[in-house]
Amino acid sequence: MKIGYYAIFNYExxxxxxxxxxxxxEFPDIPECISCAxxxxxxxxxxxxxxxxxxxxxxxxxLPKMSELNEIELKYNEKAFYISYNTEDIDLSTFTCY
Structure with missing residues (x-):
């Protein structure tokens, strides 16, 4: 199954x-989904x-419903990227939770 959501990249x-x-x-539809780079x-x-x-x-x-791109309000320093993956491609043994 393909899973995809919009991620917001904040450049500041x-x-x-x-x-x-x-x-x-951050992912607007999944609040616990945050990272940085x-x-x-x-x-x-x-x-x-x-x-x-x-x-x-x-x-x-x-799984939460994915927002449409036009429903996402971006600030001047943000961009939206569609991020997706196929669940069949995931090896859950590589994830470690503590």
């Missing part, structure tokens, strides 16, 4: 530890990884 996330800006990643390429990878991690064990009826 400031990391106080490293004293530099990065990209904050330094580059857009890394952000695309991290967004897919966190989406897989959070949704891989969800039952179909537990």
């Amino acid at each position: 996330e400031y990391d106080r530890n490293e004293e530099q800006y990065g990209i904050g990643i 330094r580059t857009e390429q890394e952000a695309l990878f991290m967004a897919k990884e966190v989406l897989e991690f959070i949704t891989a064990n969800m039952k179909v009826n537990e």
